[in-house]
Amino acid sequence: MENNVIVVTSGKGGVGKTTTTANIGTGLAKLGKKVCLIDTDIGLRNLDVVMGLENRIVYHLVDVIEGNCRMKQALIRDKRHPGLYLMPSAQTRDKTAVSPGQMVKVIEHLKDQFDYVILDCPAGIEQGFQNAIAGAQRAIVVTTPEVSAIRDADRIIGLLEMNGFSQMDLIINRLRPEMVKRGDMMSSDDVVDILGIPLLGIIPDDESVVVATNQGEPMVGGSSPAGIAYSNVVARLEGQEVPFLNFEKSISFFSRVTGIFHKA
């Protein structure tokens, strides 16, 4: 399969790369795909806790690279979703333990066994980023509608272009429709206009994300706004055409209905 190695990146930290990786991975597995998630943030591993798999780590990415274990031993199978595997990162090492060449080798080995290999990229543009993008063919850039996150996303897109990426898609995370409506937050159209890459999804700011992270269970497929938005992202990755949720409209309708009850 072409372009099945995807890196999730953002430049700025804390915009939702790991949450996005966990949800896209879980969502694809729910559709029956065989998915391998790789946490490339060496020294600060997080994807395992977001997935709720932190108690099952024996070996990790650096063990594989250094030959301390076989590839299969480091892959954690998520029992809740057949076909979903996680390659955790090392917590006690740092990014210099891995080189881009070694990452390419690991991915070469994995990509024929899986429908999708998804890499969770660390924040920043240093070696960790170079490692994460080395073996990938396409990228998902995550940003929030804030000046700092958009600026970093633009820089990342520039760097990805320089590294020969032709397929880059945008996920706008933590959008707050009521703030957009007030004119206090950039809309998804504004962000797409500025960054100039195709939109893959809009994820509304949603408390269920915090709850899901607390429980270690991604919310994709659930009925929360973010869960629905992530399901749509997964469907779009699979080539389906799903219209973007129009939060502005749905919220105004919702508040109008509740508004009537409040008055009454």
Add this chain to the structure above:
Amino acid sequence: MTWFFFRRKSSCQVAKDRLKILLITDRVNCSPEIVELIKRDITKVISKYVKIDTENMEVQITAKKGNSRSGKAPVLYANVPILDLQKQERRFP
């Protein structure tokens, strides 16, 4: 209600305006210090021929329509008010 009519630009618009300038300078890899150096050199060169108002002079990098990712291309914009053309007349009588 009157404040509504005199309301300032929305913070969304402010963010967009700031980003536009910011990303253009980021993309051409041109820091404010470099723009300042360009400004100084332009002042030096033009001052050889005419007397200019350095106080109110503007040099900045902005965007015009182009064919890059965002549909814009960077341009160097300079607005140099001339105080006195005398210098020039003396030079080329």
